[in-house]
Amino acid sequence: MEEIISIKNLSYGYPGGTVALNDVSLDILRGESIALLGPNGAGKSTLLLHLNGVLSGKGSIEVFGRNIREKKRSELIKEIGVVFQHPDDQLFMPTIFDDVAFGPINMGLDRGEVERRVSSALEKVGLSGYENRYPHQLSLGEKKKAALATILSMDPEIIVLDEPTANLDPKSRRDLVGVMRDLKERGKTVIISTHDVSLVPGLADRVYVLDRKIIAEGTPKEIFLNTELLKKANLEIPPITYLFEVLSCFGYNCSSLPLSMDEAVKYLTDSIETEGGHIHLHLHEHTHEDLRRLKEKYGHH
Amino acid sequence: MQHDLSNKYGDVKSIIHGIDPRIKTLSLIFFIFLVVSTPADEGSRFSTYFLLISSVVILSRVPLSFVFRRSLTVIPFVLLVFLSLPFIQGGEVMASYDLRFLQLNVTHRGLETLIGVFAKSYLSVLSMIVLTSTTPFPRLIRGFESLKMPKIMVLTISFMCRYMTVLVDETMRMKRARDLRSSGGNRRWHIETVGDIIGNLFIRSYGRGERIYNAMLSRGFTGSIKTLDDFKIRALDGIFAAFFIAAAVVVRFI
Ligand SMILES: Nc1ncnc2c1ncn2[C@@H]1O[C@H](COP(=O)(O)OP(=O)(O)O)[C@@H](O)[C@H]1O
Ligand SMILES: [Mg+2]
Numbered sequence: 176m177e178e179i180i181s182i183k184n185l186s187y188g189y190p191g192g193t194v195a196l197n198d199v200s201l202d203i204l205r206g207e208s209i210a211l212l213g214p215n216g217a218g219k220s221t222l223l224l225h226l227n228g229v230l231s232g233k234g235s236i237e238v239f240g241r242n243i244r245e246k247k248r249s250e251l252i253k254e255i256g257v258v259f260q261h262p263d264d265q266l267f268m269p270t271i272f273d274d275v276a277f278g279p280i281n282m283g284l285d286r287g288e289v290e291r292r293v294s295s296a297l298e299k300v301g302l303s304g305y306e307n308r309y310p311h312q313l314s315l316g317e318k319k320k321a322a323l324a325t326i327l328s329m330d331p332e333i334i335v336l337d338e339p340t341a342n343l344d345p346k347s348r349r350d351l352v353g354v355m356r357d358l359k360e361r362g363k364t365v366i367i368s369t370h371d372v373s374l375v376p377g378l379a380d381r382v383y384v385l386d387r388k389i390i391a392e393g394t395p396k397e398i399f400l401n402t403e404l405l406k407k408a409n410l411e412i413p414p415i416t417y418l419f420e421v422l423s424c425f426g427y428n429c430s431s432l433p434l435s436m437d438e439a440v441k442y443l444t445d446s447i448e449t450e451g452g453h454i455h456l457h458l459h460e461h462t463h464e465d466l467r468r469l470k471e472k473y474g475h476h
Numbered sequence: 477m478q479h480d481l482s483n484k485y486g487d488v489k490s491i492i493h494g495i496d497p498r499i500k501t502l503s504l505i506f507f508i509f510l511v512v513s514t515p516a517d518e519g520s521r522f523s524t525y526f527l528l529i530s531s532v533v534i535l536s537r538v539p540l541s542f543v544f545r546r547s548l549t550v551i552p553f554v555l556l557v558f559l560s561l562p563f564i565q566g567g568e569v570m571a572s573y574d575l576r577f578l579q580l581n582v583t584h585r586g587l588e589t590l591i592g593v594f595a596k597s598y599l600s601v602l603s604m605i606v607l608t609s610t611t612p613f614p615r616l617i618r619g620f621e622s623l624k625m626p627k628i629m630v631l632t633i634s635f636m637c638r639y640m641t642v643l644v645d646e647t648m649r650m651k652r653a654r655d656l657r658s659s660g661g662n663r664r665w666h667i668e669t670v671g672d673i674i675g676n677l678f679i680r681s682y683g684r685g686e687r688i689y690n691a692m693l694s695r696g697f698t699g700s701i702k703t704l705d706d707f708k709i710r711a712l713d714g715i716f717a718a719f720f721i722a723a724a725v726v727v728r729f730i
Contacts, residue, residue: 224690227694229690229693229694248693248696249696252694252695252696256694257694259687259691261687263639263642263684264684264687264688264690264691265691267635267638267688267691267692268634268638268701268703269613269614269617269634269637269638270614273614273703276703276704277692277695277696277697277701278695278696280702280703280704281695281696281697281698281702282696286704289704290704307612309613310638311638311641311642325695326695329695329696
């Protein structure tokens with residue numbers, strides 16, 4: 176598949192002296208969805224701001240095979256849209272309609288097309304009918320959706336979301352995950368940054384673990400089943416995976432651990448079927464010892 | 477959080493709300509112009525102006541109590557004029573105060589000036605209340621823009637209104653954080669922390685401004701904000717402007 180973004184040896188330090196990125200290299204293919212996983216302060220936002228030319232550090236960034244330094248901004252913003260972490264920074268117009276229409280109008284589209292794109296973008300994020308609302312009347316979840324709509328209306332090939340689910344209530348979170356899945360299904364390349372591990376398995380094909388530099392790269396499985404790595408990067412294992420490790424201390428026999436609820440259901444069903452209609456859990460002599468070791472392994476107390 | 481910055485009655489349905497914002501702005505500014513140019517001693521004209529603008533208020537169906545509360549903003553100005561009253565000389569002396577060094581006379585002319593200033597400022601404030609409380613803010617701004625108000629002013633007003641609530645929220649949060657950490661605290665400490673809060677706000681606003689600018693650039697901003705402009709002047713707009721302006725002119729000159 177075609178490489179759509181290629182970053183080579185990118186380094187960036189903020190004026191105050193903080194080195195936020197140190198020799199970062201990564202490649203993203205067309206249609207992939209990528210999670211950029213790392214704790215707070217890992218440089219995720221800094222990296223994403225390089226993608227649409229807001230920041231510009233040492234190293235090279237190629238989008239669709241050409242260095243972004245050689246591209247006009249008007250060209251770049253049609254290829255790649257970045258949804259910022261704080262929606263108040265992205266919703267700067269008096270009404271939601273004006274905000275979502277801002278990009279398309281600047282792209283020089285005619286009135287009919289602008290209106291069509293606004294209503295389709297709002298529909299995709301589930302905010303139809305919000306055209307005349309004011310940003311300050313919206314909840315955080317709605318603001319995040321509206322901020323995403325301001326990018327969707329420009330219809331870029333690559334959509335980048337910085338901490339899309341941070342601080343959201345469960346419903347808004349589910350809604351946004353749904354919207355991101357739709358984007359992926361429609362063939363968009365989606366890049367999300369997050370420190371929320373349970374968001375990753377259902378959404379990302381591939382994960383980059385970032386802590387100022389790239390610490391690891393792999394499928395969600397490869398990343399989350401690598402205990403050493405999780406510890407080193409200060410990341411947690413998804414709770415459902417942890418639960419299954421606990422179950423295995425009680426004698427549950429699973430060949431591989433599930434990362435998401437869907438997987439858990441599938442694995443459970445499989446093992447119940449192969450073991451003749453039920454599974455056995457029991458206390459044996461090693462159970463307590465195993466549990467203690469498990470806790471140590473993940474640093475729980 | 478709750479603010480009273482938003483336009484509570486902007487979306488009420490009434491004839492006045494439906495008038496094209498440009499027509500409304502121009503008619504009301506013209507009205508203010510006539511009011512201000514009316515000589516201060518022609519008291520009866522002011523009461524007729526008042527009837528005229530009141531009928532617009534009633535047509536707009538914005539609650540009178542709301543309009544009245546907003547209109548109290550004139551009080552400080554009138555007080556200021558009131559304080560200068562004794563210094564306006566000429567005409568018949570109505571009362572006189574002897575302050576040892578200074579002989580203060582309240583004159584007929586002074587009183588007339590006071591009433592005139594009060595009437596003019598009150599009527600102007602009422603007109604602006606009618607304008608702002610019957611026009612949703614975005615339409616008002618767009619109206620200003622298509623009346624060729626300088627772009628930079630339009631943008632400044634627009635951003636100010638958009639981010640005022642965000643700033644108020646931020647300030648409230650900082651204030652609450654301070655209050656939670658202090659049990660009582662002395663006055664001096666409070667004043668010092670107000671300084672910190674202001675400094676903090678300044679830095680945060682600076683950062684926010686930069687991030688907003690980046691967000692604008694990322695969506696193709698090249699120096700001017702464009703919106704879809706959907707103003708159409710209808711017959712009703714013309715009728716409103718004709719009636720209102722004609723009535724005001726009649727009151728002023730006849
Ligand atoms: N505008 C800025 N000025 C100075 N330092 C900054 C700025 N923004 C972020 N940093 C610093 O750069 C590092 C990476 O920040 P950031 O990219 O925001 O991380 P993340 O998004 O992963 O939480 C942090 O140490 C942060 O303090
Ligand atoms: Mg961040």
